[in-house]
Amino acid sequence: MADLTGKVAVITGAASGIGLAGVEVFVAAGAKVIAGDIQDEKGRALETRFGKDKVRFVHCDVTSMDELKAIMDAAPAAFGSLDIVWNNAGHGGTPTSVEELDLDGYDQTMNLLLKQVFAGTKFAVPHMKAKGGAIINTSSISAVSAGYAPITYSVAKKGVAHFSKLAAAELSKYKIRVNAILPGFIATSIFGASLGLSREQADQMAEMLAQGGGRIQPAGRTGKGTDIAEMAAFLASDAAGFITGGEFLVDGGITVGPRHSWDETASSPVLDALGITPEQAEQLRLAQAAAAQS
Structure with a gap:
């Protein structure tokens, strides 16, 4: 586990999903956390669970510039500094x-997914200029390929990834490192919420996805929030001091290539074009091998 002892972090979207995993992992790694979200009941529960000496909840709608600035300001006010920001x-x-x-x-999508990353970084910089810091931005595998998410979401997430590289260059003079994480198929409520389901229904769908998602990726299981949170904690730690401007896929291998590249039972585009199944192709191979030996 990464060592975040003595560091103070702001995590947005912290009351559920990947953000909640981030709070759990960061606190376990020794950080104090300002947890931002619009889910007040779940957010206040974090203070009860971890204690206000480790976690403070701040209501934060990241599309509100006033609220986004306020959560960055809350870190030094509550814990004395701001060392890490995870725009999540x-x-x-x-x-x-x-x-x-x-x-x-x-x-609305661009404001929520892209503008808030620009603004969250802007509001964090004044607190980090004196001694440096680490900023992590949540992008997506939809930033690198079509077919994983709707087009507006995907373009916004591409913007997040590229922004992280540009910001890393611009903010290097302050020793502020900026990196992007590109999560793959993670079992969270975002899928159900995108379909207009209630929060409770979306959480139930996340459980269903966790059970069945392993079939579609080389890792053989659906991603967990902790998979992303552990990467974020590493990038936020001093152990990643030589890493900035990076785009880090944490996706169970789903983007390595088409399914036939890792699943020998799946048909390839060439076989599809020829109208041949994998089983028929194997029979042809065996027949050719037998003929060569005779």
Whole structure:
């Protein structure tokens, strides 16, 4: 586990999913955490669970610039400094296609997923300029390939990844490191929430995804929030002091290539074009081998 002893972190979207895992991992690693979210009941429960000497909850709608600035200011006010920021809050955004683009939904998605990363970083910098710090931004595998999420969400997450690289260059003069994490198929409520389900229903769907998601990726299991949180903790730690401007896939290998590249039972595009199943291709191979030996 990474060592975050003596460090103070702000994590947004901290009351559930990946953010909640982040609070758990960061506190276990020795950090004090300002946990931001719009889910007040769950957020206050974090203070009860960990104690206010380790975790403080701050209501934070990251699309509100006033609230986003306030949560960055809350860290030094509560714990004396701000060493780590994890801009993690998010939602599935508008599901519409290019042809059916919901322009209001586009603006809301960009504000939630991209503008808040710009602004969260902006508001963190004054607290980090004197002694440096680490900023982690949650992007997505949808930033590197089509087919994983709606187009507006995907473009916003691509922006998050590229912003992290540019910010790493710009903020290097202050010894502020900036990196992006690109999570893969993680069993959280974001999928159900994107379908308009209630929070309770979305949480139940996350459990279902956890059971069945392993079939679609080389790692053989669905990702957990802790998989992402452990990477974030490492990037936030002094052990990652030589790492900045990076884009880190934490995706169970789902982006390594098409399914046939890692699942020998899956058909390849060439076989599909020929109208041959994997079983038929194996029979042809065996027949050819037998003929060569005769």
